[in-house]
Every structure is written in C-alpha cells, then in structure tokens.
Amino acid sequence: xxxxxVINSLVAFASLFLIAKILGKxxxxxxxxxxxxxxxxxxxxxxxxxxxxxxxxWQVYCIAIAIFFAxxxxxxxxxxxxxxxxxxxxxxxxxxxxxxxIDYINLKKSKLDVNALLGMCRVAGYFDIRDVAxxxxxxxxxxxxxxxxxxxxxxxxxxxxxxxxATLVLPFVIDGLIFDDALSRxxxxxxxxxxxxxxxxxxxxxxxxxxxxxxxxxxxxxxxEKFADIVK
Numbered sequence: 001x002x003x004x005x006v007i008n009s010l011v012a013f014a015s016l017f018l019i020a021k022i023l024g025k026x027x028x029x030x031x032x033x034x035x036x037x038x039x040x041x042x043x044x045x046x047x048x049x050x051x052x053x054x055x056x057x058w059q060v061y062c063i064a065i066a067i068f069f070a071x072x073x074x075x076x077x078x079x080x081x082x083x084x085x086x087x088x089x090x091x092x093x094x095x096x097x098x099x100x101x102i103d104y105i106n107l108k109k110s111k112l113d114v115n116a117l118l119g120m121c122r123v124a125g126y127f128d129i130r131d132v133a134x135x136x137x138x139x140x141x142x143x144x145x146x147x148x149x150x151x152x153x154x155x156x157x158x159x160x161x162x163x164x165x166a167t168l169v170l171p172f173v174i175d176g177l178i179f180d181d182a183l184s185r186x187x188x189x190x191x192x193x194x195x196x197x198x199x200x201x202x203x204x205x206x207x208x209x210x211x212x213x214x215x216x217x218x219x220x221x222x223x224x225e226k227f228a229d230i231v232k
Contacts, residue, residue: 012046012061019069034089038072090139097135100148104206104222110137114174114207121145128169129207130218172217173208186210193217 019042042065049061079086094106096117107117118129120143126132134146170182172193183189188210196217197205207220 008052008058009050011058012049015062015065016042016046019065034072034075038068041068093139093144094137095134096137096143097129097132100130100133101223102129102206102220106137112137114171117143118171118207128211129209129220170210170212171207172210173202173205173219175207176203176205176222178202182210186212 045061045064045068049058052061075089079089094110096103096106096110096112102114102117107114117135121127121129121132121135124143124145126145126147131147132145133148136144138144170186172179172182172186172188178190178193180190183193193208194202197208197219200219200221204221205219206222208217210217
C-alpha cells in the first residue's frame with residue numbers, strides 16, 4: 001500500500017512538472033483566472049491520484065489531466081487570436097488615477113479600497129498620492145504609475161532645486177471614515193479637521209491626508225462620473 005502511494009505520488013509529480021515546463025514559466029502575480037483554475041484542478045487530480053487505493057484505473061487520472069492541459073493550451077491560443085477572448089479570459093487594465101484624481105467608480109470595479117491603492121503606491125515608491133498623474137491596475141494585479149513631471153526623482157536632483165524634508169503623509173479620512181489615531185499622531189483633533197474641510201460632508205470624502213510640511217490637508221472627494229478610459 002505504501003509503495004503504491006509513493007509510486008503514484010512520484011508519477012503525479014512528474015506529470016505536473018512536465019505540464020508546467022510545457023506551459024512555460026509564469027510569475028505567480030501574472031497568473032490569470034484561467035491559469036489559477038487549471039492549476040487548482042490539476043493539483044486536486046494529482047493529489048487524489050497519489051492516495052488512490054485502486055478504486056480507479058490510472059488511465060482515468062491521465063485523461064483528466066490531459067483534458068485540463070489541452071484546455072489551458074486552447075485558452076492561450078484563443079487569447080492570441082481574439083482580442084475579445086483575451087479580454088474575456090484575462091480582463092483589461094483599469095485606470096484608478098487619472099490626472100491626479102482617484103476614479104472612485106473604477107476603484108470599486110477593481111475590488112480594491114483606498115488603503116490597498118495607497119499601499120500599492122507606496123510599494124511603487126510614491127508615498128504622496130499627489131505625485132501620481134496616472135495609475136493603471138494591470139491584469140496581472142500590479143499597479144503601473146506615471147508620475148507627475150515635477151515628481152520624477154531625477155528632475156529635482158539634476159535641476160538643483162531644494163526640496164522639503166521627506167515626511168510620511170497621514171491619512172485622516174479614508175472613504176468617509178475618520179481615523180482618530182492619525183489625528184492624534186499629528187497633534188490634531190476633529191474640530192481642526194472639520195475646519196479644514198470647509199463644510200464638506202465627510203461622508204463624501206474619499207481621501208483626506210495631512211501634509212506636515214504645509215500643516216494642511218489635501219482632499220479627494222468621491223466622484224460619480226466615469227473618467228475616459230485611456231487603456232484599451
């Protein structure tokens with residue numbers, strides 16, 4: 001019994017390894033929904049094959065694996081031949097920031113929230129969202145950023161312009177919710193925040209961040225109009 005499980009496991013692993021080599025190398029972040037579904041299915045079939053006690057012939061597992069393998073090849077081929085199928089299977093890039101403004105409709109469509117967007121900007125090296133002119137959420141799950149001309153690192157260094165000390169920008173309001181701990185860290189309170197909002201309804205505020213250098217906040221409100229899509 002143990003010997004059979006060992007043999008089945010080795011054969012199942014060898015089959016998956018061979019299929020992975022044929023399909024080609026692909027980063028985990030670049031996997032599409034179809035790749036993920038095929039991978040999960042192949043893994044489940046191989047796991048069941050490894051612990052099979054003899055109820056099913058080995059040909060059954062080989063046929064199932066071959067079907068999913070052929071399906072993956074067909075989807076890759078169809079995506080290269082048809083833009084419609086490529087968009088259907090892989091999706092299309094989504095513009096999250098356009099001309100420095102957060103596209104609230106596209107943000108909701110992408111299943112991201114403001115915290116996730118800010119985190120992806122920080123990973124890309126942009127701690128102040130005002131430095132971002134355009135941000136595109138790619139089909140692979142990464143965020144492509146086009147910075148404002150004045151925010152490109154080489155520009156200020158080469159021009160010799162003296163810049164302010166780098167400081168972290170604190171989010172005071174995110175998607176209509178006030179973060180009192182951030183206010184406390186900056187030595188501010190809600191009364192000061194409301195005075196800076198100039199009567200704006202806090203529920204309509206998508207993002208309000210505090211800039212220590214200017215001792216002020218900049219506000220992004222929730223827009224209800226769809227921006228023009230610059231990525232096809």
